[in-house]
Amino acid sequence: MGNRDRILEAAKELFNTLGAANVGTNKIAAHLGISPGNLYYHFENREEIIRTIFPEISRETDKVFLHSDNASFTPALFGEILINWVGVVWKYRFFYGDLVSLLRKDPILKELYNQRRKLTLALMQKSISVYAENNTSHQRNFTEDETTKLAINIWIVALNWIGFLQVEKEDTQISHADLIAGAVQIFALMEPYLDETIIKNVHRQMAEKLKILALA
Amino acid sequence: MGNRDRILEAAKELFNTLGAANVGTNKIAAHLGISPGNLYYHFENREEIIRTIFPEISRETDKVFLHSDNASFTPALFGEILINWVGVVWKYRFFYGDLVSLLRKDPILKELYNQRRKLTLALMQKSISVYAENNTSHQRNFTEDETTKLAINIWIVALNWIGFLQVEKEDTQISHADLIAGAVQIFALMEPYLDETIIKNVHRQMAEKLKILALA
DNA sequence: GTCTATAATATGATAGAC
DNA sequence: GTCTATCATATTATAGAC
Numbered sequence: 496m497g498n499r500d501r502i503l504e505a506a507k508e509l510f511n512t513l514g515a516a517n518v519g520t521n522k523i524a525a526h527l528g529i530s531p532g533n534l535y536y537h538f539e540n541r542e543e544i545i546r547t548i549f550p551e552i553s554r555e556t557d558k559v560f561l562h563s564d565n566a567s568f569t570p571a572l573f574g575e576i577l578i579n580w581v582g583v584v585w586k587y588r589f590f591y592g593d594l595v596s597l598l599r600k601d602p603i604l605k606e607l608y609n610q611r612r613k614l615t616l617a618l619m620q621k622s623i624s625v626y627a628e629n630n631t632s633h634q635r636n637f638t639e640d641e642t643t644k645l646a647i648n649i650w651i652v653a654l655n656w657i658g659f660l661q662v663e664k665e666d667t668q669i670s671h672a673d674l675i676a677g678a679v680q681i682f683a684l685m686e687p688y689l690d691e692t693i694i695k696n697v698h699r700q701m702a703e704k705l706k707i708l709a710l711a
Numbered sequence: 712m713g714n715r716d717r718i719l720e721a722a723k724e725l726f727n728t729l730g731a732a733n734v735g736t737n738k739i740a741a742h743l744g745i746s747p748g749n750l751y752y753h754f755e756n757r758e759e760i761i762r763t764i765f766p767e768i769s770r771e772t773d774k775v776f777l778h779s780d781n782a783s784f785t786p787a788l789f790g791e792i793l794i795n796w797v798g799v800v801w802k803y804r805f806f807y808g809d810l811v812s813l814l815r816k817d818p819i820l821k822e823l824y825n826q827r828r829k830l831t832l833a834l835m836q837k838s839i840s841v842y843a844e845n846n847t848s849h850q851r852n853f854t855e856d857e858t859t860k861l862a863i864n865i866w867i868v869a870l871n872w873i874g875f876l877q878v879e880k881e882d883t884q885i886s887h888a889d890l891i892a893g894a895v896q897i898f899a900l901m902e903p904y905l906d907e908t909i910i911k912n913v914h915r916q917m918a919e920k921l922k923i924l925a926l927a
Numbered sequence: 928g929t930c931t932a933t934a935a936t937a938t939g940a941t942a943g944a945c
Numbered sequence: 946g947t948c949t950a951t952c953a954t955a956t957t958a959t960a961g962a963c
Contacts, residue, residue: 497946498946498947514811514812514815516732516812517812519937519939520938520939520940521937521938521939521940522937522938529947529948530947530948530949531939531940531941532940532941532942532943532946532947532948532949532950533946533947533948535939535940535941536946536947537946540939540940541939592811592812593812594874594878595730595808595874595877595878596730596732596733596808596809598877598878599730605878608878609878609879612878612879641899644895644896644899645899647875647896648864648868648896648899648900650875651867651868651871651875652864652867652868654871655867655870655871655874656867658810658811658871659863659866659867661811661814662810662811662821662824662825662828663825663828679860680860680863680864683857683860683861683864684864684900687903687904688903713928714928714929735955735956735957736956736957736958737955737956737957737958738955738956745929745930746929746930746931747957747958747959748928748929748930748931748932748958748959748960748961749928749929749930751957751958751959752928752929753928756957757957928963929962929963930961930962930963931960931961931962931963932959932960932961932962933958933959933960934957934958934959934960935956935957935958935959936955936956936957936958937954937955937957938953938954938955938956939952939953939954939955940951940952940953940954941950941951941952941953942949942950942951942952943948943949943950944947944948944949944950945946945947945948945949
């Protein structure tokens with residue numbers, strides 16, 4: 496692995512463990528045992544490092560939602576999606592935890608992020624309404640306003656569940672079980688719109704995941 | 712106003728406008744035209760300044776929920792509560808926006824915050840279930856698990872609505888209307904549990920607020 | 928209570944040798 | 946590509962005069 500990639504990996508690790516605000520270019524270089532000059536040969540500044548990581552976050556997020564545009568996606572798949580989504584937020588928690596500050600410092604990133612945000616949010620909104628209509632028997636029409644608000648609420652909770660955990664625990668105490676709990680928490684936002692049997696199934700699915708974890 | 716108070720006011724203002732991470736003790740002193748030494752006479756360090764502001768945030772939050780423990784609080788009052796709550800988060804947006812980072816740097820504050828968090832969350836959960844039961848005709852029992860999740864979701868959205876706005880707008884572009892929109896957004900989390908007429912009433916209440924703003 | 932002056936440290940970033 | 950050396954700047958914090 497070349498130094499350029501090592502810098503990116505070290506940056507992610509240090510950002511996550513120490514908080515993005517507390518990690519500068521020199522600290523990353525020191526952590527790798529390379530010189531500051533070397534780091535600056537590969538990247539113009541700290542912002543460029545983060546801007547280079549951003550497409551990776553985008554790709555991983557896309558991967559999470561890959562199958563969700565398919566109108567026939569199953570309830571179980573939706574559960575998977577939520578767990579994986581929370582997993583991505585966990586993996587890049589430095590980014591979501593410091594989002595406002597990072598975007599404030601880098602207008603280019605802010606622009607990039609907002610393009611993505613609009614797209615992802617729209618895609619998600621579509622998926623949610625399809626999913627809700629597929630899995631409910633009480634004949635009910637969803638207004639666009641209703642699904643927009645639901646999508647935004649899901650968005651906000653998904654992106655801030657990790658932060659909610661971090662407020663009471665140390666990062667080292669946060670487990671895979673907490674990520675599943677996050678998925679359950681997000682799923683609760685949809686439950687009022689779904690049939691009892693579907694809800695039960697997803698809950699069983701999540702409980703199953705937890706049991707497997709406990710055994711491992 | 713003595714310098715001690717002026718420091719606290721300047722800190723809040725600078726934290727909010729520049730982000731807590733970008734404002735140190737000397738910047739606060741410079742902003743006020745006083746010496747660093749003077750500031751350090753009044754406060755041990757930056758953490759102590761924030762710890763001194765925290766009870767103020769707590770008091771204002773308490774004031775928001777003051778009447779909500781009353782079982783007979785009206786639908787309109789609940790709307791007020793949401794608007795005021797979002798208002799407090801806006802007023803101290805530096806705190807909520809940088810919460811994880813601030814608590815990481817100050818374990819004392821972390822302890823204080825979590826004591827408060829548990830209390831407020833429990834109080835809120837109680838209020839929510841009372842409110843929901845008071846304002847629904849479809850006979851329905853709320854499980855404790857259900858209300859806990861609902862309360863947490865309301866909590867997360869309420870505390871992160873401002874951050875959601877900040878991602879796409881500058882602070883200067885955020886208006887009182889956006890705060891009301893936040894209240895509407897949070898209220899959407901409760902709507903599945905409430906009667907149509909109640910929902911309509913609250914929406915009218917919010918629209919009324921917006922109209923008054925537009926005229927002013 | 929408030930100031931000047933300053934130490935100690937860290938940060939971002941660059942020039943120029945290898 | 947990588948290093949050494951270094952600058953300019955900013956940050957926290959303190960000692961001691963007024």
